[in-house]
Amino acid sequence: MSYQHIEIPPQGEQITIDNKGVWQIPKQPIIAYIDGDGVGQDISPCMRNVVNQAVHICYQGQRKIHWMEVFNGEKAAQLYDGDWFPQETIHAVRQFKIAIKGPLTTPIGGGFRSLNVALRHEMDLFVNMRPIKGYKALPSPLKHPENTDIVVIRDSSEDVYSGIEWQAGSVEAEKMLDFLCHEMGVTRLRFDQHCGIGIKNISKEGSERLVRYALNYAIEQNSRSVTLVHKGNVLKFTDGAFKRWGFALAEREFAAQAHSNGRWLEIPRTGQSPLIIKEVIADNMLQQALMTPEQFDVVVTTNQNGDYLADMLTAQVGGIGIMPAANLNNEVAFFEPTHGTFARIAGQNSANPTSSILSAVMMLRFMDWHEAAQAIDNALAQTLGAGEVTFDLQQELQNSTILSCSDFTQRIIECLSYS
Numbered sequence: 001m002s003y004q005h006i007e008i009p010p011q012g013e014q015i016t017i018d019n020k021g022v023w024q025i026p027k028q029p030i031i032a033y034i035d036g037d038g039v040g041q042d043i044s045p046c047m048r049n050v051v052n053q054a055v056h057i058c059y060q061g062q063r064k065i066h067w068m069e070v071f072n073g074e075k076a077a078q079l080y081d082g083d084w085f086p087q088e089t090i091h092a093v094r095q096f097k098i099a100i101k102g103p104l105t106t107p108i109g110g111g112f113r114s115l116n117v118a119l120r121h122e123m124d125l126f127v128n129m130r131p132i133k134g135y136k137a138l139p140s141p142l143k144h145p146e147n148t149d150i151v152v153i154r155d156s157s158e159d160v161y162s163g164i165e166w167q168a169g170s171v172e173a174e175k176m177l178d179f180l181c182h183e184m185g186v187t188r189l190r191f192d193q194h195c196g197i198g199i200k201n202i203s204k205e206g207s208e209r210l211v212r213y214a215l216n217y218a219i220e221q222n223s224r225s226v227t228l229v230h231k232g233n234v235l236k237f238t239d240g241a242f243k244r245w246g247f248a249l250a251e252r253e254f255a256a257q258a259h260s261n262g263r264w265l266e267i268p269r270t271g272q273s274p275l276i277i278k279e280v281i282a283d284n285m286l287q288q289a290l291m292t293p294e295q296f297d298v299v300v301t302t303n304q305n306g307d308y309l310a311d312m313l314t315a316q317v318g319g320i321g322i323m324p325a326a327n328l329n330n331e332v333a334f335f336e337p338t339h340g341t342f343a344r345i346a347g348q349n350s351a352n353p354t355s356s357i358l359s360a361v362m363m364l365r366f367m368d369w370h371e372a373a374q375a376i377d378n379a380l381a382q383t384l385g386a387g388e389v390t391f392d393l394q395q396e397l398q399n400s401t402i403l404s405c406s407d408f409t410q411r412i413i414e415c416l417s418y419s
Contacts, residue, residue, distance in 0.1 A: 003088050005079045012066030015097040025367045027063045036102020037073045038341025039351035044102040046409035047356040053413045054372040073104040100335040125327040126157040127213055130310045134317035137384040145317045148293040153214045154306025158201045161303045165198035173197050202238040204245050211246035214300035225276040229285045229301035243279050250277050321352045321392050324359035333366055335359040349404045352390040379415035
């Protein structure tokens with residue numbers, strides 16, 4: 001299709017997916033990007049510079065990304081007569097399959113939805129993935145943050161975040177309370193007046209597709225284990241069902257067998273140890289992930305549990321400024337930093353581009369361009385290890401050197417050249 005403001009690069013090929021669901025990544029793919037608002041204009045070009053240099057060094061011209069800008073947020077509003085979220089952005093992301101963005105502003109009081117929300121709803125991006133890795137050089141409340149190396153795969157399609165709720169005192173809430181008490185025989189509401197009501201929806205289909213995605217990912221990545229995190233000891237028909245449906249799917253579709261401990265499962269693998277499938281109650285998981293994070297590899301969980309867990313893990317390895325994320329389904333992959341726009345420092349060339357750069361590392365691994373991804377990861381670790389950081393990390397690091405956003409990026413690029 002033709003686009004109003006989006007210009008398709010004259011060179012490069014479109015990513016496709018074959019009839020078996022396998023992603024076909026050409027050697028010169030077209031990748032969509034959104035610079036973003038606020039510090040997005042500072043960090044997104046830095047991210048692309050690092051990626052371009054890593055790809056050039058690792059593949060010597062045999063591979064190259066052709067970047068295609070698409071629009072959302074403030075820049076879109078300028079181009080599309082006040083439309084912060086043009087539909088052609090959705091169409092372009094859907095057509096070209098892989099995209100990466102900077103942080104975006106949601107106008108206060110307007111009807112605009114964030115791109116993330118729109119993509120999750122309109123494209124059904126049911127997987128939110130957060131690889132959380134500790135760097136020894138970074139400030140952390142843990143003695144050994146480097147022991148944390150966990151991929152959180154969180155549902156983003158249902159649970160309490162579906163937004164099905166009614167305000168206390170509203171007509172709708174009163175109707176729901178009457179229905180629960182008089183029609184459904186609910187007697188355990190301690191206070192049934194001026195009570196807000198929300199729905200927690202966990203479906204078999206939603207649970208199975210998430211666990212299926214997590215197991216396939218773990219097998220592809222040669223992971224040691226997959227842990228299902230839930231609160232099924234209390235929420236037996238929602239979180240408990242998530243665990244039961246997940247284990248049943250592993251047995252039915254992945255030939256999982258009973259583990260020797262009688263509680264877990266394992267999937268046999270030729271030439272290597274089996275993939276262990278564990279299950280942990282959510283509050284216990286928060287404790288264990290803090291005290292012995294090295295026992296976890298891939299974690300799959302429901303929407304709200306995943307929100308809490310990912311943020312806690314992020315805090316224990318250095319904070320949101322260094323954490324990447326992706327929103328995925330079987331047809332679209334969208335990568336993004338986890339932080340906001342930080343408008344107060346926008347344009348000052350001081351923002352930390354690490355989250356954006358590591359989101360690109362996620363993207364490269366997704367594309368099976370592992371050499372370039374590892375080169376960037378190594379260069380970043382070398383830069384941080386030398387105490388060369390942006391201002392947000394300097395306060396808790398002794399003997400460190402504060403670099404601007406662009407100088408920090410240049411130092412990573414120089415480390416790429418050394419490796």
